[in-house]
Amino acid sequence: MSKAASAYVDGNRERFFGELDAFLRIPSISTLPEHQGDIERASEFVAGSLRAAGMEHVEIVATAKHPLIYADWLHAPGKPTVLCYGHYDVQPPDPIELWKSPPFEPTLRDGNIYARGSADDKGQMYMHVKAVETLLAVHGKLPVNVKFLVEGEEEVGGASIAKYVAENAEKLKADVALVSDTALYAEGIPTLCIGLRGLVYVEVEASGPMRDLHSGLYGGAAPNAVFGLVEILAKLKNAEGAIQIPGVYDDVAPPAAAEKSSWESLPFSEAAFLEKEVGSTRLTGEPGYGVLERIWARPALEVHGIAGGFTGAGAKTVIPAKATAKVSIRLVPNQDADRVVAAFRAFVAANTPAGIRTEVRVLSASPGLMVNPDHPAIRVAAAAFAEILERPTVFVRSGGSIPIVGDFANHLGIPTVLMGFGLPDDGLHSPNEKYRLENYYQGIRTIAHFLEQYGA
Amino acid sequence: MSKAASAYVDGNRERFFGELDAFLRIPSISTLPEHQGDIERASEFVAGSLRAAGMEHVEIVATAKHPLIYADWLHAPGKPTVLCYGHYDVQPPDPIELWKSPPFEPTLRDGNIYARGSADDKGQMYMHVKAVETLLAVHGKLPVNVKFLVEGEEEVGGASIAKYVAENAEKLKADVALVSDTALYAEGIPTLCIGLRGLVYVEVEASGPMRDLHSGLYGGAAPNAVFGLVEILAKLKNAEGAIQIPGVYDDVAPPAAAEKSSWESLPFSEAAFLEKEVGSTRLTGEPGYGVLERIWARPALEVHGIAGGFTGAGAKTVIPAKATAKVSIRLVPNQDADRVVAAFRAFVAANTPAGIRTEVRVLSASPGLMVNPDHPAIRVAAAAFAEILERPTVFVRSGGSIPIVGDFANHLGIPTVLMGFGLPDDGLHSPNEKYRLENYYQGIRTIAHFLEQYGA
Numbered sequence: 001m002s003k004a005a006s007a008y009v010d011g012n013r014e015r016f017f018g019e020l021d022a023f024l025r026i027p028s029i030s031t032l033p034e035h036q037g038d039i040e041r042a043s044e045f046v047a048g049s050l051r052a053a054g055m056e057h058v059e060i061v062a063t064a065k066h067p068l069i070y071a072d073w074l075h076a077p078g079k080p081t082v083l084c085y086g087h088y089d090v091q092p093p094d095p096i097e098l099w100k101s102p103p104f105e106p107t108l109r110d111g112n113i114y115a116r117g118s119a120d121d122k123g124q125m126y127m128h129v130k131a132v133e134t135l136l137a138v139h140g141k142l143p144v145n146v147k148f149l150v151e152g153e154e155e156v157g158g159a160s161i162a163k164y165v166a167e168n169a170e171k172l173k174a175d176v177a178l179v180s181d182t183a184l185y186a187e188g189i190p191t192l193c194i195g196l197r198g199l200v201y202v203e204v205e206a207s208g209p210m211r212d213l214h215s216g217l218y219g220g221a222a223p224n225a226v227f228g229l230v231e232i233l234a235k236l237k238n239a240e241g242a243i244q245i246p247g248v249y250d251d252v253a254p255p256a257a258a259e260k261s262s263w264e265s266l267p268f269s270e271a272a273f274l275e276k277e278v279g280s281t282r283l284t285g286e287p288g289y290g291v292l293e294r295i296w297a298r299p300a301l302e303v304h305g306i307a308g309g310f311t312g313a314g315a316k317t318v319i320p321a322k323a324t325a326k327v328s329i330r331l332v333p334n335q336d337a338d339r340v341v342a343a344f345r346a347f348v349a350a351n352t353p354a355g356i357r358t359e360v361r362v363l364s365a366s367p368g369l370m371v372n373p374d375h376p377a378i379r380v381a382a383a384a385f386a387e388i389l390e391r392p393t394v395f396v397r398s399g400g401s402i403p404i405v406g407d408f409a410n411h412l413g414i415p416t417v418l419m420g421f422g423l424p425d426d427g428l429h430s431p432n433e434k435y436r437l438e439n440y441y442q443g444i445r446t447i448a449h450f451l452e453q454y455g456a
Numbered sequence: 457m458s459k460a461a462s463a464y465v466d467g468n469r470e471r472f473f474g475e476l477d478a479f480l481r482i483p484s485i486s487t488l489p490e491h492q493g494d495i496e497r498a499s500e501f502v503a504g505s506l507r508a509a510g511m512e513h514v515e516i517v518a519t520a521k522h523p524l525i526y527a528d529w530l531h532a533p534g535k536p537t538v539l540c541y542g543h544y545d546v547q548p549p550d551p552i553e554l555w556k557s558p559p560f561e562p563t564l565r566d567g568n569i570y571a572r573g574s575a576d577d578k579g580q581m582y583m584h585v586k587a588v589e590t591l592l593a594v595h596g597k598l599p600v601n602v603k604f605l606v607e608g609e610e611e612v613g614g615a616s617i618a619k620y621v622a623e624n625a626e627k628l629k630a631d632v633a634l635v636s637d638t639a640l641y642a643e644g645i646p647t648l649c650i651g652l653r654g655l656v657y658v659e660v661e662a663s664g665p666m667r668d669l670h671s672g673l674y675g676g677a678a679p680n681a682v683f684g685l686v687e688i689l690a691k692l693k694n695a696e697g698a699i700q701i702p703g704v705y706d707d708v709a710p711p712a713a714a715e716k717s718s719w720e721s722l723p724f725s726e727a728a729f730l731e732k733e734v735g736s737t738r739l740t741g742e743p744g745y746g747v748l749e750r751i752w753a754r755p756a757l758e759v760h761g762i763a764g765g766f767t768g769a770g771a772k773t774v775i776p777a778k779a780t781a782k783v784s785i786r787l788v789p790n791q792d793a794d795r796v797v798a799a800f801r802a803f804v805a806a807n808t809p810a811g812i813r814t815e816v817r818v819l820s821a822s823p824g825l826m827v828n829p830d831h832p833a834i835r836v837a838a839a840a841f842a843e844i845l846e847r848p849t850v851f852v853r854s855g856g857s858i859p860i861v862g863d864f865a866n867h868l869g870i871p872t873v874l875m876g877f878g879l880p881d882d883g884l885h886s887p888n889e890k891y892r893l894e895n896y897y898q899g900i901r902t903i904a905h906f907l908e909q910y911g912a
Binding site: 157197199201208209210211213214215216217218219220221222223224226227230231233234235237239241273277278279280281282283284285286291294295298299300301302303304305306307308309310311314315316317318319320323324325326328330353354355356357363364398399400401 | 687693741754763765782810855
């Protein structure tokens with residue numbers, strides 16, 4: 001990166017930290033109505049910091065729920081436009097008693113900032129603001145056109161931003177989006193995420209008798225809603241973990257040979273993954289696929305929860321009338337979410353036992369996504385990342401879903417650079433969430449360098 | 457029955473009703489600590505009514521929980537001894553808003569007494585007291601020796617009476633027990649129950665990863681406790697409903713040909729059973745067995761409840777760490793409860809999927825029971841019943857369990873006459889519980905007649 005920009009970041013370390021500290025002190029918990037005032041304070045903080053950085057047309061956009069912040073700087077004619085995305089809302093801190101320092105009083109320990117939202121996503125979105133400030137301060141202008149769109153509902157489904165993106169495609173027009181809400185593959189390894197799984201999420205409800213029946217008087221003759229549901233669910237996968245819904249693997253695009261072989265060179269210990277991350281006696285999943293391929297590039301069916309009948313203390317002998325399960329299928333690129341929903345519905349209908357009625361309710365359905373690693377923005381991002389961290393950039397996928405990336409692809413027709421600086425053990429959504437302080441400065445440098453190079 | 461006894465019952469109808477009305481007004485709900493005073497009032501009511509009837513040695517026995525009432529009249533040397541059992545505690549009335557008249561203000565409608573406990577069991581146990589009163593009033597003595605043992609914990613597991621019976625076998629010595637806590641097969645049909653199923657009740661807990669995991673990041677590689685549990689449960693029965701645990705049917709004693717053919721002559725409509733009682737589209741169960749045989753004389757495995765993972769509103773993508781199910785197996789005569797428990801444990805262990813750990817906790821284990829229909833007390837009871845109702849007595853079984861009958865068999869070595877006067881639609885444990893008033897008087901007559909004949 002330019003020497004001037006580098007010197008500016010060095011010279012403002014304490015102020016950059018102090019501002020982030022103030023941002024993290026606002027308990028902008030989007031799920032809890034009593035924090036409405038904090039949500040507003042956080043949105044004003046973001047707007048104020050964008051103005052201070054030199055961004056223009058800074059706007060707090062009212063929505064049906066929590067405000068969005070829009071800003072732009074569009075004085076680089078002929079240069080590409082980058083749309084920076086982040087979110088200022090955070091998860092609740094519960095269970096509060098497990099925090100070693102209060103979640104909204106940022107505390108430095110061992111080079112980490114401990115605070116709710118430090119990694120997810122305040123600490124990461126604020127890097128974008130500081131990178132732009134740095135470039136405007138030292139050059140008086142930006143190397144590319146930049147737009148910001150920051151939301152306050154990421155932890156509660158993001159409905160308002162999805163609507164806003166769909167309705168404001170012209171205003172948000174850009175060449176690429178930049179999202180910093182992911183992690184390095186491991187400390188010190190520059191990492192770009194180029195694939196995300198999609199998600200079909202459904203509820204399956206089974207009904208048996210018209211009301212809970214006495215199992216002494218009816219056991220052996222009356223259908224049981226819990227058992228009926230269990231019978232259906234057990235057929236969804238075989239003993240090895242392969243999904244049994246006909247056609248569900250038909251459209252799966254396998255990873256290219258080069259991508260797959262690059263995964264083999266990543267540092268990965270299956271034993272450590274089993275013991276330290278999963279904490280069980282054995283991993284599961286489709287035979288013939290490695291762990292990274294199974295979680296990144298293969299569909300996965302999970303039952304997230306199940307409830308039915310009597311679940312209190314002691315013994316009650318009912319034949320339950322109703323039972324419900326939450327089920328999802330993670331999708332990989334080239335799978336069509338609607339086709340998978342239809343296949344799931346047909347499978348449940350075909351496997352519903354006699355005497356049981358079933359209903360499938362679809363809560364969400366979004367496809368998997370791939371970013372072409374040869375897209376100019378990705379190539380520039382990979383090179384900039386490698387230069388700052390002084391190691392080759394690796395391309396990974398995530399098995400999770402980031403819906404906004406799909407919205408950018410669908411409504412704006414643009415790819416997203418997923419350039420995050422978290423670490424796998426940051427504890428997102430958990431007590432003692434942390435963000436490595438050095439990664440905060442590294443992120444500001446890398447993003448500034450990327451913008452410089454992308455506009456060069 | 458003797459003309460004098462019959463005339464006495466006729467001449468005291470209103471008083472007999474008034475006393476039951478007063479008894480039903482005491483809300484002796486054994487599950488709720490705030491009704492402790494009502495439990496004591498009810499126990500005193502029972503003791504007072506036994507004294508008034510002419511019973512001797514009336515004793516309120518303190519226990520670890522709710523008091524028992526003991527009484528006896530032992531002046532019929534050379535005659536058999538009958539041990540009358542009943543319970544004065546009742547179920548909570550919830551949901552209270554569904555009652556047409558208040559649960560503890562007995563109301564007469566269409567010849568029925570509507571009140572909590574009217575059929576289960578105050579109205580039925582009080583018939584024993586009134587039958588004894590009638591015989592003592594008209595003859596100055598009883599035709600047999602009689603003991604009473606009445607409890608206040610039937611609806612909460614009956615631990616105190618079980619302990620008392622085990623520890624007081626000599627005091628409670630009798631030739632037969634008499635229990636009126638069951639129903640006529642249908643209105644007007646004299647019915648003796650001669651078989652009860654036993655019950656093995658267990659909790660199965662499955663553990664997968666050490667904590668709930670994010671299904672995006674781990675889905676496809678980490679074991680899922682809910683799915684693991686579902687896989688085990690689904691293997692417990694085949695699609696037709698036959699239990700798949702090896703050996704579980706080995707010791708089943710089939711009903712004798714005569715008993716089985718007698719069931720075929722009972723009025724039974726499978727269509728009405730399915731539509732009005734079960735309320736589903738199809739019955740389930742082992743092929744080759746009729747409905748009555750399936751619910752009375754075959755083991756039945758049911759899952760009573762299941763819980764695990766996320767079950768709130770909306771979508772949460774966890775791979776659950778734990779899941780629990782409540783499972784029971786109803787046992788029929790000649791099955792050994794401990795052998796069935798061992799077979800269940802072995803089956804769960806053998807079918808626990810890789811990566812899952814399971815624990816089976818046994819909550820109760822009691823065997824099924826048969827009373828020999830040729831026992832003298834049963835033959836006399838059947839004849840007395842038939843004379844009062846003017847129809848032949850039918851012998852049925854119940855698919856449920858009455859643990860005290862097992863305690864009487866094990867500790868006192870005596871059979872039980874299960875002579876109940878309820879009706880299948882009395883709504884035990886439900887809102888608008890009722891007891892047919894005419895059955896109350898019929899019950900008093902039948903019991904008095906049975907005691908007269910048994911002592912003749």
